[in-house]
Structures are given as structure tokens and as C-alpha cells.
Amino acid sequence: MNDSNAVMENGNSHESSLSDSTVLDVYPLNCYYFGSRESVPFKNETVADRVLRMKANYDAYGMRNCVAAVIVVELFKHPHLLLLQVQNSIYKLPGGRLRPGESDIECLKRKLSSKLSAGEDGRGPEWEVGECLGIWWRPGFETLLYPYLPPNTKRPKECIKLFLVKLPTSRRFIVPKNFRLLAVPLCQLHDNDETYGPIISGVPQLLSKFSFNFVEP
Numbered sequence: 001m002n003d004s005n006a007v008m009e010n011g012n013s014h015e016s017s018l019s020d021s022t023v024l025d026v027y028p029l030n031c032y033y034f035g036s037r038e039s040v041p042f043k044n045e046t047v048a049d050r051v052l053r054m055k056a057n058y059d060a061y062g063m064r065n066c067v068a069a070v071i072v073v074e075l076f077k078h079p080h081l082l083l084l085q086v087q088n089s090i091y092k093l094p095g096g097r098l099r100p101g102e103s104d105i106e107c108l109k110r111k112l113s114s115k116l117s118a119g120e121d122g123r124g125p126e127w128e129v130g131e132c133l134g135i136w137w138r139p140g141f142e143t144l145l146y147p148y149l150p151p152n153t154k155r156p157k158e159c160i161k162l163f164l165v166k167l168p169t170s171r172r173f174i175v176p177k178n179f180r181l182l183a184v185p186l187c188q189l190h191d192n193d194e195t196y197g198p199i200i201s202g203v204p205q206l207l208s209k210f211s212f213n214f215v216e217p
Contacts (some may be wrong), residue, residue, distance in 0.1 A: 003045055003092075005121050006042045016069070016208070017030075017039075020053060022074065022162075022209055022210055022211060023165070023213050024207075024210040024212055024213065025031075025087060025213050025215050026073060026074045026079055026212050026213065026215065027168075027185055028072060028073065028074045028075070028168055028214075028216050028217060029094070029169060031073075031169055031170050032167070032172070032173060033170075033171075033173065034172075034173050034175075034181060035164070035173070035174045035175075035177060036176070036177045037175070037177065038129075038174050038176065038177065039174055039178040040176045040179075042086070044087050048092070051141050051142055054141050054157065054158075055141055058124075058141075059159055061100065061155055063155075063158065064097060064157060064158040064159070065104075065158075065159050065160060065161075066095060066096060066097050066158065067095045067104050067107050067160070067161050067162075067185075068093035068094065068095035068097070068108075068161070068162050068199070068204070069093055069094045069095050069108060069111075069129075069162075069163060069165040070162055070207070070208070071094070071165045071167060072167075072182070072212070072214070073167065073183055074214045074215075075185070076185075078185050078187065079185070080184055080185050080199070080205070081183070081184050081186060081189060081203055082094070082182070082183055083181075083182050083183075083184055083196075083200065084115070084175070084179050084180070084181060084182075085179065085180040087178070087179070091196050091197065091200055092200075092201060093162070093203075094112055094115050094116055095107075095108060095112075096111040096115075104132075104161055104163070105129050105163075106124055108127070108186070109175050110184075112127050113127070115175065115179075116155055116173050116175060117171070117172060117174055122168075125168045125171060126164060128163035128165065129163050130163060130166055130167055131163070131164055132162065133159050133162045133203075133206040133207070134147060134161075134162045134206050135147070135161050135162070135165065135204070136159070136198075136199055137153070137156050137158070137160075138156060138159075139153040139157065140157055141157050142164070145160065145196070145199065147202065155173075160199065162203070162206065163176070169215075169217060172217070173187045186204040186207065187204060189201050189204055190204040190205070195202035
């Protein structure tokens with residue numbers, strides 16, 4: 001489908017008066033290969049242990065800066081979000097914490113390569129990191145995340161930036177055996193904070209500005 005045609009957005013037809021920046025090409029799930037590699041160890045820690053670790057890291061490095069990838073594929077003519085499931089319970093967007101001196105884009109590409117395509121030895125296509133879709137903040141070590149910085153927060157403890165990552169027509173996804181890479185429909189994520197948490201359940205709203213162009217291979 002080209003710019004002279006209508007594009008499909010969640011089942012609705014819209015004329016091509018939309019700018020290219022708001023049209024997102026999405027490829028079918030069956031364009032991609034999914035494999036596994038050896039498991040990776042998890043941190044076996046309590047909530048209290050995690051808070052202590054965050055406090056120690058904050059004292060050493062300052063605010064925790066993280067990035068996460070929003071990756072969309074097509075299945076049954078509906079956009080699906082790629083999520084990592086940890087220990088068959090916790091859902092996460094691919095991404096992680098920045099190293100000192102590392103940029104957001106550099107970190108996200110490194111994390112995507114290590115978590116989703118390890119074993120390719122750099123032979124896979126370059127990750128195409130697009131615009132920042134949203135920013136979440138953690139005001140305190142034990143507080144919830146917010147999609148804004150509360151006005152009375154002087155020293156936030158964590159910042160998480162969500163970036164759109166556009167997929168090529170084909171790619172190999174290789175993940176550890178103790179992770180599951182799932183394609184979850186946007187309609188299932190929307191307003192489903194109880195299952196997916198506030199960040200993931202808010203992704204459909206962040207993507208609502210786009211028209212999805214489902215590309216046939």
C-alpha cells in the first residue's frame with residue numbers, strides 16, 4: 001500500500017492526507033523468525049532488597065535512567081505489541097538501564113541486541129529507533145511510576161523513556177529460554193493496568209496518533 005491509497009487504522013479507512021510521520025508500516029508476525037538460547041540468571045531478591053539496591057545505585061550514580069522499546073507487528077489485521085514475559089508472570093517492554101555516559105539510543109540498541117537477537121554476532125539488521133513516545137517518572141524509591149513529574153518532586157529516582165522501534169521486513173528474534181517473547185493485541189493491553197502495569201497498558205494511547213499501514217510481504 002502506498003501513500004496514494006487509504007491506510008487501515010484499527011479497521012477504519014483514512015485517506016492519505018495524513019503525514020508520513022503519522023503512518024506506521026507494520027509487517028505480519030510471520031515475517032519474523034523466533035528462536036531461543038541458554039537461560040539467563042534472575043536476581044532473586046525481595047522488594048526490600050530491590051529498594052536497598054536502588055538506593056545504593058542512586059547514591060553512587062544518581063537518578064536511574066532507563067529506555068524501553070515499543071515494537072509493533074500485525075496479526076489478524078490488528079496491531080500487536082511485542083512483550084517479554086519473565087518467569088511466566090511479569091510483562092516487560094524490551095530495554096534496560098543506561099550505562100554512565102551512554103545515550104538513550106545507544107543503550108536501547110545495545111539492550112535490544114543483547115535481549116532479542118543475541119547469537120547473531122552482529123549479522124542482524126540495524127535497530128531503527130524512532131521518536132520518543134512517552135516518559136515515566138518514579139518520584140521515590142518505593143512510589144509508583146507516573147507519566148509526568150509531580151510538581152513537588154525535586155529529586156526523582158528513576159526516568160523511563162519509551163521509544164518507537166520500527167522493524168524491517170524480516171528479522172531473527174533470539175531470546176533466553178526463561179523468557180517468552182509474546183505478541184499481545186493492543187485491544188487487550190488498553191486500560192489493563194492490573195495485568196500489564198501502567199506503562200504497558202498505556203502504550204495503545206501513545207500509539208493512537210498513528211495510522212497502521214499493514215504491509216503485505
